[in-house]
Amino acid sequence: MGAWLFDPAHWSGPTGIPVRLLEHLGYTLLTLLIAAVIAIPLGAFVGHTGRGGFAIVGLSNALRALPTTAVLILVVLWAGLGDFPVYVALVLLAVPPIMAGTYAGVRAVDPMAVDAARGVGMRESGVLLNVEIPNALPLIYGGFRGAALQVVATATIAAYTGAGGLGRFVFDGLALQEFGQMLAGAVLVALLAVLVDLGFAGLQRLTVSPGLRPAGTGGKR
Amino acid sequence: MTWILENWERFWEVTAVHLRLSIVPVLAGFALSIPLGWFASRSAKARAVLFPLANVLFTIPSIALIVITPILIGVKILDEINVIVPLVIYTVALMVRSVSDALAAVPGNVIAAANAMGYRPLRRFLTVDFPLALPVTIAGLRVATVSNISMVSVGALVGLGGYGQLFTEGYQTDHTEKVLAGLIGTVVLAVLADGLLLLIGRLLTPWARAGR
Numbered sequence: 001m002g003a004w005l006f007d008p009a010h011w012s013g014p015t016g017i018p019v020r021l022l023e024h025l026g027y028t029l030l031t032l033l034i035a036a037v038i039a040i041p042l043g044a045f046v047g048h049t050g051r052g053g054f055a056i057v058g059l060s061n062a063l064r065a066l067p068t069t070a071v072l073i074l075v076v077l078w079a080g081l082g083d084f085p086v087y088v089a090l091v092l093l094a095v096p097p098i099m100a101g102t103y104a105g106v107r108a109v110d111p112m113a114v115d116a117a118r119g120v121g122m123r124e125s126g127v128l129l130n131v132e133i134p135n136a137l138p139l140i141y142g143g144f145r146g147a148a149l150q151v152v153a154t155a156t157i158a159a160y161t162g163a164g165g166l167g168r169f170v171f172d173g174l175a176l177q178e179f180g181q182m183l184a185g186a187v188l189v190a191l192l193a194v195l196v197d198l199g200f201a202g203l204q205r206l207t208v209s210p211g212l213r214p215a216g217t218g219g220k221r
Numbered sequence: 222m223t224w225i226l227e228n229w230e231r232f233w234e235v236t237a238v239h240l241r242l243s244i245v246p247v248l249a250g251f252a253l254s255i256p257l258g259w260f261a262s263r264s265a266k267a268r269a270v271l272f273p274l275a276n277v278l279f280t281i282p283s284i285a286l287i288v289i290t291p292i293l294i295g296v297k298i299l300d301e302i303n304v305i306v307p308l309v310i311y312t313v314a315l316m317v318r319s320v321s322d323a324l325a326a327v328p329g330n331v332i333a334a335a336n337a338m339g340y341r342p343l344r345r346f347l348t349v350d351f352p353l354a355l356p357v358t359i360a361g362l363r364v365a366t367v368s369n370i371s372m373v374s375v376g377a378l379v380g381l382g383g384y385g386q387l388f389t390e391g392y393q394t395d396h397t398e399k400v401l402a403g404l405i406g407t408v409v410l411a412v413l414a415d416g417l418l419l420l421i422g423r424l425l426t427p428w429a430r431a432g433r
Contacts, residue, residue: 065407074404157375161392183289
């Protein structure tokens with residue numbers, strides 16, 4: 001693997017490691033953006049009103065059982081090759097954890113805080129945007145980071161239908177019986193997953209109120 | 222749906238393989254996670270090692286692990302063990318935390334009462350701690366089972382069996398019905414397994430619903 005990974009020839013050109021890394025990162029970030037735009041408002045609205053919670057939890061669980069490979073292949077068969085099927089499959093993968101995290105987060109906000117917000121005269125939109133969502137951020141990030149890990153890992157299979165990303169090395173290596181290339185691709189994906197998670201952990205520290213950080217996590221027994 | 226009916230034997234065959242490839246790792250992973258989870262629930266040091274390790278293992282993509290496993294343990298790429306080992310790893314990574322949290326949540330006064338009645342450690346674990354930890358443990362097991370059932374399909378990308386085979390064959394022959402058949406099979410299997418575990422959990426813990 002080392003020989004393949006550190007060969008300078010594999011670090012340049014349109015099929016080199018940097019290009020594939022950026023493609024993989026591109027799939028991941030755009031997927032997460034689309035999924036967040038769909039899932040956070042839905043989860044927050046249902047969490048705020050308390051209506052449809054059962055449907056949200058049921059829908060998330062059903063979507064979780066959906067095999068991403070099959071979704072990807074189906075969309076390719078219907079709509080043709082390209083990046084579109086990759087995004088459909090990955091967004092369907094990312095929506096459930098983000099939606100479930102947002103819903104659980106908003107539900108778990110201290111009712112006293114919500115009551116106080118209404119008591120000082122906030123409108124419902126203000127209660128949701130200025131009290132519930134900021135307080136729910138740790139759980140929203142929890143769902144979001146879980147989704148990010150899954151998307152980075154699963155974006156690998158995009159290469160199965162000829163799209164780009166780090167999966168190219170895995171599938172090309174498999175086709176050519178080059179285990180060094182396969183292994184290098186696998187390790188790069190795992191590495192990217194850790195880096196993306198660290199990035200979002202940093203974002204979480206910057207955007208979540210210090211008052212919401214968990215106090216000491218010492219166990220009792 | 223017509224594809225399933227017209228190719229019932231083939232469908233049944235891949236269903237059996239898929240079931241085997243997802244159930245064996247769940248059982249093995251569950252068995253491994255009980256002692257590990259027990260250890261983690263007793264020792265903060267064990268937690269400090271096991272929990273971050275479990276998180277890191279979870280970040281390794283399944284396709285990557287399936288590809289790496291044969292190189293690491295020296296078997297052919299088409300050996301079923303290449304799907305089983307990664308899924309055992311994911312199951313343990315998920316279940317260690319569930320088992321540990323579940324055991325840590327057993328009320329201290331119950332444990333004190335069992336000790337006072339003279340329960341020996343092993344008997345106390347089997348008849349008091351573990352049964353009381355079952356609801357949370359089974360919740361974790363349900364997540365692990367559903368994700369395993371969905372993940373087995375990835376193995377087909379390197380040529381292994383299960384519903385994933387219908388996906389790859391359907392893709393190569395432009396046969397949408399075949400892919401749909403595999404997708405339906407996966408979701409039905411996941412829903413059935415989830416429901417079965419829910420039912421087993423209810424039967425095993427009748428006290429959890431007492432007085433409601």
